[in-house]
Amino acid sequence: MLLLRNAALRLLFLGQALYWSCSLIGITLTSLIGAQLAPLNSLATLPLALLVLGNLLAVQPLSLFMQRHGRRPGLMLGAACGVAGGLVCALGVQVGSFWLLCLGSLPIGAYQASAMYYRFAALEAVGETQKGRASAYVFGGGVLAALLAPSLALWSRNALPTPFVGAYLAIAVLALVGLLTMARLREGAAPRPARSSLAAMRELLGRPLVRAAIACSAAGHGLMILIMNATPLAMQFCGLPLKDSVSVIQWHILGMFLPAFVAGPLIDRIGSRRVALLGIAILAASAGIALSGLSTAHFLVSSLLLGLGWNLLLVAGTTLLGEGHSEAERGQAQGLMEQGNSLMAASMSLSSGALITSLGWSAVNLLVWPVLLLALTLLWPVWRRPLPEVSDAA
Numbered sequence: 001m002l003l004l005r006n007a008a009l010r011l012l013f014l015g016q017a018l019y020w021s022c023s024l025i026g027i028t029l030t031s032l033i034g035a036q037l038a039p040l041n042s043l044a045t046l047p048l049a050l051l052v053l054g055n056l057l058a059v060q061p062l063s064l065f066m067q068r069h070g071r072r073p074g075l076m077l078g079a080a081c082g083v084a085g086g087l088v089c090a091l092g093v094q095v096g097s098f099w100l101l102c103l104g105s106l107p108i109g110a111y112q113a114s115a116m117y118y119r120f121a122a123l124e125a126v127g128e129t130q131k132g133r134a135s136a137y138v139f140g141g142g143v144l145a146a147l148l149a150p151s152l153a154l155w156s157r158n159a160l161p162t163p164f165v166g167a168y169l170a171i172a173v174l175a176l177v178g179l180l181t182m183a184r185l186r187e188g189a190a191p192r193p194a195r196s197s198l199a200a201m202r203e204l205l206g207r208p209l210v211r212a213a214i215a216c217s218a219a220g221h222g223l224m225i226l227i228m229n230a231t232p233l234a235m236q237f238c239g240l241p242l243k244d245s246v247s248v249i250q251w252h253i254l255g256m257f258l259p260a261f262v263a264g265p266l267i268d269r270i271g272s273r274r275v276a277l278l279g280i281a282i283l284a285a286s287a288g289i290a291l292s293g294l295s296t297a298h299f300l301v302s303s304l305l306l307g308l309g310w311n312l313l314l315v316a317g318t319t320l321l322g323e324g325h326s327e328a329e330r331g332q333a334q335g336l337m338e339q340g341n342s343l344m345a346a347s348m349s350l351s352s353g354a355l356i357t358s359l360g361w362s363a364v365n366l367l368v369w370p371v372l373l374l375a376l377t378l379l380w381p382v383w384r385r386p387l388p389e390v391s392d393a394a
Helices: 007-037 046-069 071-095 098-115 118-123 128-139 141-157 165-183 197-205 208-237 242-257 260-270 272-292 296-322 327-358 361-366 368-382
Strands: none
Touching: 007 046, 007 071, 007 098, 007 118, 007 128, 007 141, 007 165, 046 071, 046 098, 046 327, 071 098, 071 118, 071 165, 098 165, 118 128, 118 296, 128 141, 128 260, 128 296, 141 165, 141 242, 197 208, 197 327, 208 242, 208 272, 208 296, 208 327, 208 361, 208 368, 242 296, 260 272, 260 296, 272 296, 272 361, 272 368, 296 327, 327 361, 361 368
């Protein structure tokens, strides 16, 4: 199996598992901590919003940094931000400072931004016929996080005398292990950009292939954030028990990462365009199921398909992007994709609660189809391109 044979992929797989463990601990506990420390109830989710902001601010500078100095230093820098953020948040909880908690969330967002480049590093570690599998297998590291992080969050919450301090120290320790893991990554120095970054970005956005890749990735990422954030609220409004909501989210997380072991070989066999189309169809089906009923089963199946569609679109978009730029344009192209993902995540995260409380669950899901139609419109002009050659490698 490619993942077992390639040392770089093994390191990136482990780095992905460590990052998502940090992320899931933060998602599980930060709102609870914020509610305890915030001076106003309306500010309880501000630390999570600042984490998204930290991601948005860091994603493009990190890409350009890695373009100039290499992949390994940039990924180590991102993990170092996770260490710093975890320590600052732990201090904030220890002293009861809501604003220190908010301050620490910003560098954790930068860690999140760096972790999204693991899949790009995977593309650079394999040959042309293995890129789909490489990117997807690295995503598979999230399966370990989905299985282990919830238990770690519950244990670390009360591991120290002051509740929740241990959770953020756990984030700092996991990020430190991630830093040491990325320090073992071996790669050559990245080529310098061929022109100014602004000129390169304009040129890249003028290419239909690049626009299609960014649109597919951003649509999948944004819709996943929108629906995932709205699902627990919708289930609460429907009077469904909390244990059902926990089960639905767990299946959603597994849906996000388990398909990685299928999506990669599928891309290498039938091409990224067809896999992107499959992802669009699955997300459309997810919305249809959500609109067809309000039972726990409807929420569970819809959320499972939501995670699956997200995975397929993100992996397909990543692979498709690699076809549309030269090596010298790598930093700008990947930065544009992550900027698009971050902007969609920020806008959907901020609007999700307002949309479901003002317009309702059905309206939120009806929004899915026009977004997917836009992605499909941008994918169509690049549909008739040569598909990647079929690889016989395992």
